[in-house]
Amino acid sequence: MPAVLNIQNLRKAYSDGFEALKNIDLQIEEGEIFALLGPNGAGKTTLISTVCGITTPSSGSISVSGHDIAADFRAARRLIGLVPQEIALEPFEKVINTVRFSRGLFGKPRKDAVIEDILKRLSLWDKRDNQVRELSGGMKRRVLIAKALAHEPRLLFLDEPTAGVDVELRKDMWDIVADLKRDGVTIILTTHYIEEAEAIADRVGVIAKGEILLVEEKDRLMQQMGKKELEVQLSGSLDSIPGALAHHNLQLGADGASLIYVYDTNQERTGITKLLNDVAAAGLTLRDVVTRQSSLEDIFVTLVREDAA
């Protein structure tokens, strides 16, 4: 797959000396959904703002489908759509006019069929003649997306698209993103919600303190770094872990009614067989066995903690 976005040695330092981005290298492939994860102040928004032309880079190069964002800014920006984190909309304008404006601003001739299609897909068609200020917060967020899509971009940035929206709307957003992906739009989203990245991303990048710590396919990442947890539920309850099982590094579950064993799925031997045999030999009766995969959130927290250490 060719890279639709190519960032090389990108650095952004402010006049007070604060380095928001440190030598960022990132390639985004065409048609993928890329989730950029990171704590507050990690540089997610600065990175997006720099690609979109809102912030000027201190050094490095960025190109979109081969167009340099500085030398060939018109061609590059025509391909990009941006949904900002904060809701920023002209309050007194009608929904349809503000979306039409965005299309014109990006140099595309007026095409009502395209605007109608976008508004319908975002469930905004019925609200098209409403003033923006009359809409709910969730609807305003949809208007931001409609504006970003009005010029039919090939690369869409969603900066915290579901921050502060209810669960139902979040699911709707995910459906919209999936829809766009089907149309071949490349999507880069930043998020605090790990479950969001887990649910919709193809690849995940973790950024902290202006540095990209990791870029990996989501599935492989979870497989590589995923720890699994085995919970052995017992018929009776224990006060402490029996000495015969001490070498397995177990934890006692709630009420002493279960034993918890953490293992690495990547290791050749997980130690499960031996554990279960030892449990039986210790005279304990099994009621049930449950396994749990660690979530992307656990992986993320581990990574960021390691970086801070």
Added chain:
Amino acid sequence: MNWTAIRAIYMFEMARFFRTLAQSFVSPVLSTSLYFVVFGGAIGSRIDEIDGVSYGAFIVPGLIMLTVMTQSISNASFGIYFPKFIGTIYELLSAPVNFLEIVIGYVGAAATKALFIGVIILITSFFFVDMSIAHPLAMILFLVLTCVSFALFGFILGIWAGNFEQLQLVPLLIVTPLVFLGGSFYSISMLPPIWQSISMFNPVVYLISGFRWSFYGLADVPIVASLLAIAFFLGICLAVVWWIFKTGWRIRQ
């Protein structure tokens, strides 16, 4: 040039004007009428003709200039400050437009609005006073140049302003006094000699004088000086806008 984008900005800004059409028109018409009633009717009836022009007619060019200048500045400064204030400027900065196109869109719309209002006041004036326009083409030229250069000035103010107070500060403290002391309601020749000399440092004197010349052929300063003054002011504003464009001052981080 991205003309589609310029048109989009221009139309979007004009839409703001048309949304509040009644206010946009009623307010200047009302205030002009009040000026005519007070200065033209009540006080003006006791003032002699100035160089053969009745006082009511004499103040028309100054009144139009007064409104056109303040409207150009407030429209343009608000036009660009508002997106900065509510955050919608992100869209302008991320769009495939350069700064010149943004300026043409915003300044063009602000100047158009001011021009509209100027024409409305002119039409209103005909209901109150008997007057004629000696040099209509020059009148249009002065009006358009004033609208454009003061809209540019307003645009710079809007970029500079960090809050609403600053947005009001310059028009209130600098522009209004300059316009009032610029000969809107009197001829500079009516002032004591010392004040006549001081007035020559007021750029607005040249603009109002030139504009009044286009109506009645009367001028406080030579018409060439008036044209040079407006060209000079326009040049300075363009230079500042060009500098903002080059440096991204107060726009891009």
